[in-house]
Amino acid sequence: MFRYAILIVFSVVLGFALNMFLLPHEVLSGGITGLAMVFGLLTPINTGIWLLVLNIPIFIIGWMRLGKAFILNSILSVVITSLSMQYIPLIKITDDALLSAIFGGVISGIAIGLIVRFYGSTGGFDIIGLVLTRKIDIPLGGLIFGLNSIVVFISGFIFSWDLALYTMASIYVTGVVMDRIHTRHIKLSLMVVTTRTEELKSALIKNLVRGITVMNGRGAYSNKENNVLYTVITRYELAMVKSLIKEIDPKAFVSISETVEVLGNFRRS
Incomplete structure (x- = not known):
C-alpha cells in the first residue's frame, strides 16, 4: 500500500508542476508529456487527455x-497525473519563465524519480529509457535527457527559441534531480541469510530473472543451519526486492552494498 500511496501522491505532484510552473509559460516537459503539452496548447483538448492517448503504444511496448x-x-x-491536470488550475506561480522552468524541472524530477524508484513510471520516454538501459548501462536521467531533445526542437519551431531554451533547462534539471533520487545504473550486491530458502529463492528468480548463488551457513551464536542467498541487482529493483523479502521472511538478515563493477553475464532488466 505504501508503494501505491507514493505513486498516487507524486503523480499529483507532477500534475501540479506541469499546470502551475511549466504550462502557463509554455515551457514544456520532456518526451511524451512534452508532446501532450504541445497538443494541449494547440488544440482545445486538455493536455491530460493527450497524455493518456499518446502513452497507449508506449504501454504496449512496456508490457512486452x-x-x-x-x-x-x-x-x-x-x-492520476492526467486526472490531477483536469482539476489543478492553470495559473502562474511566478511571472519569471526561467524561475518556472527551474522549479518546475526540480519538482518534476523529484516526482518522476520517486515514481520510478517505487516500480512505476510516468509513461512515454521513461518506459523507452528503461527498455534501452537494459542494453546500455548509463544513467536513466541522462538517457531521457537525450531523447527529450526532440521536444526542444519541436517547441522551438512551434513557439519560440527562447521558450525552447527554457524547456532545455527544465528538462536538464529534471534529469539531474531524477538521477539523484533513482540511480538504476548503480549495481548492488544482495546477501540474504534465511531459513526459508526455496520459497525466497523462487520468488526472487521469478521477479528478477537473475541467477542466485545459494551457500550453506550456520549461525555462530544459535548454531542453527541456514542458507545464504547471494545475487547482484540494480538500484531500480531494490524497493521490489525488499518488499519480497519482508513478505516471505521478515526475520531474514539482509546485507546490501554498492558494487563498483559487474563482469560476466549480468542481465540489465
Missing part, C-alpha cells in the same frame, strides 16, 4: 519488455 506489474503501476501514475 518490462512486465505486467510495472506497466500497471505506470498506467496508474499516468491516469
Whole structure:
C-alpha cells in the first residue's frame, strides 16, 4: 500500500508542476508529456487527455519488455497525473519563465524519480529509457535527457527559441534531480541469510530473472543451519526486492552494498 500511496501522491505532484510552473509559460516537459503539452496548447483538448492517448503504444511496448506489474503501476501514475491536470488550475506561480522552468524541472524530477524508484513510471520516454538501459548501462536521467531533445526542437519551431531554451533547462534539471533520487545504473550486491530458502529463492528468480548463488551457513551464536542467498541487482529493483523479502521472511538478515563493477553475464532488466 505504501508503494501505491507514493505513486498516487507524486503523480499529483507532477500534475501540479506541469499546470502551475511549466504550462502557463509554455515551457514544456520532456518526451511524451512534452508532446501532450504541445497538443494541449494547440488544440482545445486538455493536455491530460493527450497524455493518456499518446502513452497507449508506449504501454504496449512496456508490457512486452518490462512486465505486467510495472506497466500497471505506470498506467496508474499516468491516469492520476492526467486526472490531477483536469482539476489543478492553470495559473502562474511566478511571472519569471526561467524561475518556472527551474522549479518546475526540480519538482518534476523529484516526482518522476520517486515514481520510478517505487516500480512505476510516468509513461512515454521513461518506459523507452528503461527498455534501452537494459542494453546500455548509463544513467536513466541522462538517457531521457537525450531523447527529450526532440521536444526542444519541436517547441522551438512551434513557439519560440527562447521558450525552447527554457524547456532545455527544465528538462536538464529534471534529469539531474531524477538521477539523484533513482540511480538504476548503480549495481548492488544482495546477501540474504534465511531459513526459508526455496520459497525466497523462487520468488526472487521469478521477479528478477537473475541467477542466485545459494551457500550453506550456520549461525555462530544459535548454531542453527541456514542458507545464504547471494545475487547482484540494480538500484531500480531494490524497493521490489525488499518488499519480497519482508513478505516471505521478515526475520531474514539482509546485507546490501554498492558494487563498483559487474563482469560476466549480468542481465540489465
